[in-house]
Amino acid sequence: MTATTPTEEHRMNSTDVHTDTGRIAVSYTHEGRVATVLIDRPRKLNALTLELLDALYTELRAVEHSDAQLVLLKTAGEKAFCVGADITQFADFTPVQMWKRWIAEGHRVFNFLAQLRQPTIAVVDGIAVGGGLELALACDLRVGGPGARLGLPETSLGTIPGWGGTERLTNVIGAARAKELIFTRRQLDAETALAWGLLTAVAERDGIDAATDELVDRILEGSPAAVQVSKQLVDAAAVGAPSAILEALASGFTASTHDFAIGVTAFRNKTAPIFTNS
Template identity: 45%
Template sequence: MSESNIIIQENGHVLTVTINRPNQLNALNRETILELHEALKSANQDENIGVVILTGSGEKAFVAGADIKEFANFKPSEGQELSAWGHEILFNYIEAMDKPVIAAINGFALGGGLELAMASHIRVASDNARMGLPEVSLGVIPGYGGTQRLTQLVGKGKAFEMIATAGMINADEALQWGLVNHVTTPEELIALAEKIAAKILKNSPNAIGAAIRAVNANFKDGLNGYDKEIEEFGRCFGTPEFVEGTTAFMEKRKAEFRK
């Protein structure tokens, strides 16, 4: 299945969504953000889908940022509305999905592209990837969660450095700082993402969704992550997947959570 700005491929329980604007280095415009939202919303509601892989088309870029020409003439109120809209419809939406999202970062992941990767649950990068938040060089700051998620992932000091210098880091440095989980060659990038997806698919979909909600609660104002963990832990006991998982363990067999 193909949309105007994305390509959607389903393989078993894995959905791969490729941002397909190679002539614009896969920059995010409003239309692409909307298409991504619809594809991800559909995947999140589809019981057959267990994992989503996000990547970019071509060899140069995952996503090289937002489409600047769309907002170059915005007023302050319009800029604030754009940021709030993007948070709600895509970046926060990905973070809160029940299905794990793996960002396969091929090439440049800058600005909104890095923010898209950071909203994902797991990040793998090709060894030619370059990552950064260059917004201050344009007289603005990251507006799709970059100031918050980068700090969560690499710490306050490194986040300040990356944002204030508007510089890029390479894949190895991103791995060193915990910004990505794994680094591999461009040729093996999708295969690595699929290997991680296969490991995820062996486990309880309900428990994975519960774990995502519990982990995210630690970073939400007004929520106590420990309380959320207790709530989600208890809720798991009432599911058929808990019965299957514990029964399989006691019977010394592999649990079967998916058809």
């Protein structure tokens, strides 16, 4: 796969955080046109703390300023994509701390991820519950392994999904199904999540990398500017922005790019376009 098999790997950044629960690492690598952000806390099933969220934000800012055309979000370990918030940390917070720090920090980081100009894909292998599912929902697309399990169990703790889950889950699967998952704490298997639109694709066993590569390659075949502007248009439409105005402006912009001329010429010549991102 040309998109994810580079001739060399460039490590752009790495953030190590130490907490009372052990070492946490968040890293960012840039291979070819694809950036990969990795959360590496497998001993704790990649549970999220304030320190980890801050490290993730640092790496996402590096991605924002890079020339990467697509972003993969991955986590370490085979059991879980992410089990959500580290309960041992937030259980001791006062109501004011929950309001000022815990919920606010999750929204800050997840909103930043969601607003990246590049398409983002969460590679969901294993359990993705609570804040882990909310993290995956902050990405544009989600590829799941056959063992993926997705849900929002917060009501069993006497609380609610607090990092954008009520909004993003509703936008993806609709209000009734979002309510069902939140009210009943049901975990969806990979095939059901695919049928509901919560997952974009489901891989065969041991095939999640190949399934991700296939999706990446398809996206990278398009003009980078056109793909990224299209993402912004869809996100704007979701909050009620007028498409007639924004699409006119976006069409004018993309028509002025060199890639537009390449695409039109390739169409006329019945050849595959090779975009230059210019």
